[in-house]
Amino acid sequence: MDDHIAIAEKLIKKANKKLDGWGLIGSKHKDVAKLLDQAANSYKLAKSKYKARETYINLAIHHLKTKTKLEAAATAFVDAAHCYDITSVDEAIDCLEQGAATYYQKAAQLYYKEIVERHESEKNIEKAMHFFEKAAELFQNKELTVSANQCYQKAAQLAAQIEQYSMAIEIFKKIATRSLSHSLLMDEAQRHLFNAGICRLCQGDDVVAMDMSVMRYVDMYPIFLIHGRLGVQILDLH
Structure with missing residues (x-):
């Protein structure tokens, strides 16, 4: 473990020296990023999670400052997150x-x-x-x-x-609406509307409210009452 920590510290010193030294901007930043990544991996091998996390964050910040690789910056943040304990x-x-x-x-x-x-x-x-x-x-x-x-x-x-049924209903209706605007997803709409109907039952809607909601779903998707008779199933449940 001590060997890995020594290697990591050596790599970080080398990266800092690169940053302070002369060289082509693009090449220098690429070398620094590579050294920091290697240092973070060495800390991980040494099971020094704090140091590994700190180094990955520094790597991410380096990418952000240089505006070289935003995807690499995001990956470094995620690598840092993986160094946290489950607690x-x-x-x-x-x-x-x-x-x-x-x-x-x-x-x-x-x-x-x-x-x-x-x-x-x-x-x-x-x-x-x-x-x-x-x-x-x-x-x-x-x-x-x-x-x-x-x-x-x-x-x-x-x-x-x-049991946030009202929110669930609105989201299921939103999915159904989006599905209806895409020919390949239209058949999915009835399932989402059916789920919205089940949520209405769970929140205790009365018969009148259920009938009104089913008719609204039929207006959105007329086949709702035909394919699988899902609308009828909702009505029969209450």
Whole structure:
């Protein structure tokens, strides 16, 4: 372990010397980043998580300052987050959020997923739900509707899990509406509307309210009453 720490410290000194020295800007920054990455890995091998985390954060900051590789900066923040113990979930999430903010598109694809998993492992359902919605918005901004719908669906399921039925209903309706605007996803709409109907039952809507909601769903998607007779199933349940 001491050998790995000695190697890491030597690499950091070399990186600092590179920064202070002369050289082509692009080449110098690339060399510094490589040295910091190697130093962080050496600290990890030495099981010095604090030093590894500190070095990864410095690496991320280096990438941000030089504006060379934003994706690499995001990756470094995530590597830093992985150096936190399971008891330090909030600190790890802070690192992951910084990584997500650094590289917008990659955030939705990878980093918010990790943030959610951390929250779910801590049974913090409301925060997990919040980050699923943020990930969905990022996907939607990139017009990745399928991925966005998957994240929205997970957010709706979590809302229902903690009995926030009104929120779950609105999210399921939102997914259905988005699905109806894409020919390949239209058949998915009835499932999302059915889930919204189930949530209405769970929150105790009376017969009149249920009938009205079913008719609104039929207006949105006429096949709702035909395919699988899902609308009829909702009516029969109350």
